Amino acid sequence: MKLLVIPVFVLAALSLGLGAPAPAFAKLAANPHRHKAAKVKAAPVPTVATVAPPAANDTANILNLDLSTGGRVVIALRPDKAPNHVARIKQLVRAHFYDGLVFHRVIEGFMAQTGDPKGTGEGGSSLPDLKAEFNDLPHLRGTVSAARTDAPDTANSQFFICFLPVMKLDGKYTVFGRVTQGMPFVDKIELGEPPANPSKIIHAWMAADGQNAVAVPLPVPAPVTAVPPAVPAADPAAAPAK
Numbered sequence: 001m002k003l004l005v006i007p008v009f010v011l012a013a014l015s016l017g018l019g020a021p022a023p024a025f026a027k028l029a030a031n032p033h034r035h036k037a038a039k040v041k042a043a044p045v046p047t048v049a050t051v052a053p054p055a056a057n058d059t060a061n062i063l064n065l066d067l068s069t070g071g072r073v074v075i076a077l078r079p080d081k082a083p084n085h086v087a088r089i090k091q092l093v094r095a096h097f098y099d100g101l102v103f104h105r106v107i108e109g110f111m112a113q114t115g116d117p118k119g120t121g122e123g124g125s126s127l128p129d130l131k132a133e134f135n136d137l138p139h140l141r142g143t144v145s146a147a148r149t150d151a152p153d154t155a156n157s158q159f160f161i162c163f164l165p166v167m168k169l170d171g172k173y174t175v176f177g178r179v180t181q182g183m184p185f186v187d188k189i190e191l192g193e194p195p196a197n198p199s200k201i202i203h204a205w206m207a208a209d210g211q212n213a214v215a216v217p218l219p220v221p222a223p224v225t226a227v228p229p230a231v232p233a234a235d236p237a238a239a240p241a242k
Contacts, residue, residue: 059206059207060206060208061086062074062076062206062207063077063089063204064204064211065201066203067182067186067201067202068200068201069186070185072181073181073183073186074179074180074181074182076177077177081135081176082133082135082146082175082176085130085155085174085176086176088156089159089176092218093205094206094209095216096215097204098115098201099203099204100200101114101119101200102119102194103190103199104116104119104193104195105194106191106192106193106195108163108191109163110163110164110166111160112160113147113158113160114201115158115159116158117157125156125218126221127218127219129154129155130146130153131153132148132153132155133174134152134171135171135174137178138165138170138175139165139167140165140178141162141163142162142178143161144159144161144179145159145160145169146158146159146174146175147159148174161179163186
């Protein structure tokens with residue numbers, strides 16, 4: 001009987017398992033297109049509406065408010081979101097309309113409202129009211145938004161600055177800017193409805209114009225001509241005979 005001679009290196013390989021069938025994971029590695037592991041989807045990241053200020057050199061849309069509370073508040077206007085409101089603010093600022101006006105309604109943890117020459121919340125400029133431009137900008141700390149009555153298209157000259165986020169106002173008031181510097185001076189505005197000693201805007205000016213720009217008067221509204229009452233036509237039957 002012949003003996004089967006097995007080389008030593010083969011015996012060594014068998015003892016180490018090198019000649020055994022490849023394990024399952026090795027087969028998967030050799031063919032990556034088979035039995036792909038299910039991709040684990042990352043949890044969605046909550047999106048928060050952002051208020052991107054204009055570029056630092058966009059002085060055409062930088063509003064400065066020098067307040068009686070001791071400093072300057074810098075506001076980035078958003079003509080991309082509320083072009084008509086921004087245009088109105090610029091026009092009023094250039095007329096020095098806001099200079100000397102008080103913050104007549106200031107509620108702690110809510111907002112500070114100004115822009116009424118009467119100081120009661122019932123006044124406005126001589127310009128017509130604006131159509132609402134509700135947008136996706138949120139009411140966050142420092143948001144600047146147009147004040148109005150219960151009717152949506154009644155914003156004119158008044159606006160408010162939020163002390164804290166007030167999301168319930170989103171989509172119901174026209175946001176046209178946000179404070180980028182000077183919120184501590186907003187925080188110091190005297191509280192009250194109305195305040196006993198109201199804080200005021202000393203001077204409002206556009207960065208593009210400079211602090212000492214000459215006032216540009218608002219257009220004089222056309223006088224309203226009284227329409228005479230209608231006179232009923234004479235009754236032909238009552239006309240005297242010729």
